[in-house]
Amino acid sequence: MISREKLAKLNEREQQTFYARNPKSRAAFERADHLFGKVPMTWMNKKAGGFPIYLDRASGNRIWDIDGNEYIDFALGDTGAMAGHSAPAVVEAITHRVKDLGGLTTMLPTEDAEWVAKNLTERFGMAKWSFSLTATDANRWAIRLVRAITGKPKILFNAYCYHGSVDEALIVVGPDGEGMSRPGNVGSPVDVTQTSRVAEFNDLQGLERQLKNGDVAAVLMEPALTNIGIVLPEPGYLEGVRELTRKYDALLIIDETHTFSAGYGGMTMRDHLEPDVFVIGKAIAGGIPTGTYGLSAHLAEKILSRTDLDLVDMGGVGGTLAGNPLQVAAMRATLEKILTQENFKYMIDLATVFTDGVNELFEKYNLPWSINQLGARAEYRFAKPYPKTGTDAFHAADPELEDYLHVYLANRGIMLTPFHNMALMCPTTTLADVEKHHEVFEAAIKELVAG
Numbered sequence: 001m002i003s004r005e006k007l008a009k010l011n012e013r014e015q016q017t018f019y020a021r022n023p024k025s026r027a028a029f030e031r032a033d034h035l036f037g038k039v040p041m042t043w044m045n046k047k048a049g050g051f052p053i054y055l056d057r058a059s060g061n062r063i064w065d066i067d068g069n070e071y072i073d074f075a076l077g078d079t080g081a082m083a084g085h086s087a088p089a090v091v092e093a094i095t096h097r098v099k100d101l102g103g104l105t106t107m108l109p110t111e112d113a114e115w116v117a118k119n120l121t122e123r124f125g126m127a128k129w130s131f132s133l134t135a136t137d138a139n140r141w142a143i144r145l146v147r148a149i150t151g152k153p154k155i156l157f158n159a160y161c162y163h164g165s166v167d168e169a170l171i172v173v174g175p176d177g178e179g180m181s182r183p184g185n186v187g188s189p190v191d192v193t194q195t196s197r198v199a200e201f202n203d204l205q206g207l208e209r210q211l212k213n214g215d216v217a218a219v220l221m222e223p224a225l226t227n228i229g230i231v232l233p234e235p236g237y238l239e240g241v242r243e244l245t246r247k248y249d250a251l252l253i254i255d256e257t258h259t260f261s262a263g264y265g266g267m268t269m270r271d272h273l274e275p276d277v278f279v280i281g282k283a284i285a286g287g288i289p290t291g292t293y294g295l296s297a298h299l300a301e302k303i304l305s306r307t308d309l310d311l312v313d314m315g316g317v318g319g320t321l322a323g324n325p326l327q328v329a330a331m332r333a334t335l336e337k338i339l340t341q342e343n344f345k346y347m348i349d350l351a352t353v354f355t356d357g358v359n360e361l362f363e364k365y366n367l368p369w370s371i372n373q374l375g376a377r378a379e380y381r382f383a384k385p386y387p388k389t390g391t392d393a394f395h396a397a398d399p400e401l402e403d404y405l406h407v408y409l410a411n412r413g414i415m416l417t418p419f420h421n422m423a424l425m426c427p428t429t430t431l432a433d434v435e436k437h438h439e440v441f442e443a444a445i446k447e448l449v450a451g
């Protein structure tokens with residue numbers, strides 16, 4: 001239905017507009033000779049327009065680039081800024097720590113930490129918490145702990161999951177139904193099938209087949225896949241996972257770094273999930289680096305009773321700056337004042353308006369695309385119905401089309417995250433912002449399908 005020739009022409013035109021709108025960003029990128037890949041972190045080369053937009057400043061759900069362009073930001077740092085950029089309560093808390101109190105990294109606890117842990121318990125139900133600087137690290141440490149405590153060597157993942165740069169997680173289902181290294185896996189220490197097993201999301205039979213091997217310490221999963229579109233669980237799937245993990249004596253680690261968008265207590269609270277270990281990062285410190293894992297009371301006790309495990313020095317769990325006073329002050333302010341029940345309700349209602357509007361446009365223009373909502377976030381995929389496994393969702397990607405929509409929107413002041421067709425609402429996103437998105441999105445579609 002969509003002419004590829006036309007898409008290529010439109011992409012070319014939008015590319016030219018992007019160049020014309022962003023001369024300063026382009027020049028800065030060209031000058032960046034000392035950065036590996038010309039960017040501060042190699043992912044920033046995932047850029048639809050040929051070079052990244054350089055940030056000047058940001059506030060709430062607005063970003064301004066160094067060429068003076070303003071954007072409504074639906075990317076929100078790919079979730080890290082779900083509380084909005086530089087939310088005043090976070091700025092106040094971290095400024096107080098930096099300017100009035102001092103002590104950014106001391107390896108000493110502050111009293112905010114217990115407040116944060118108690119709040120995390122209220123939301124996610126785990127009894128004991130420990131902090132890291134990224135969700136990646138929280139996952140790595142959780143993996144070490146579950147291997148140590150179960151004595152089993154393998155972790156089971158869903159195909160096309162993402163849990164950070166975690167060696168064990170880079171596994172997909174191969175043509176024979178068994179695990180194989182995820183394409184592009186950089187320098188894996190050993191063949192990933194030695195450390196990991198894999199099943200498709202929403203496939204309980206596949207999961208059981210893998211668990212039957214008896215060597216799985218834990219299943220580590222998102223309760224909805226969010227890094228390959230948003231693949232939602234089918235009715236009964238998450239209950240089935242919990243039953244099977246119990247049946248085969250494997251622990252369940254739930255990573256809600258992204259699915260936290262589902263609400264105040266993530267999907268764990270909303271859908272009454274019962275993880276043994278819980279991981280979250282990104283959004284909960286309002287943009288300051290953070291991560292945390294929570295343990296059930298039983299598991300925490302069991303781990304602490306193992307005197308052979310070195311948890312207080314170089315046993316492989318923990319890090320120098322983790323739990324630092326700045327991070328913990330930022331988490332407290334974000335959880336206490338911003339990512340509240342009330343704000344979640346507002347964000348989720350707005351995401352529903354976003355989702356409904358996009359759906360209407362897909363129908364109006366008869367496009368075989370679909371969108372899934374998970375609380376405050378929504379993401380569309382170029383397939384209908386929406387894929388139910390990571391592998392199917394992977395095959396529903398269309399990079400050329402994605403580039404077109406991303407650059408078209410960026411050229412008209414709307415930012416989506418470069419890795420996704422995802423829109424996330426923060427407490428300062430407005431109905432007018434969502435309507436503006438729909439207006440521009442419709443214009444992009446109209447040009448694409450016009451005869």
Ligand code: PMP
Pocket residue numbers: 134135136137162163164165222227255256257258281282
């Ligand atoms: N878990 C999930 C579910 C994620 O989506 C991500 C990042 N996209 C991570 C963990 C890792 O987060 P970070 O890059 O901050 O370590």
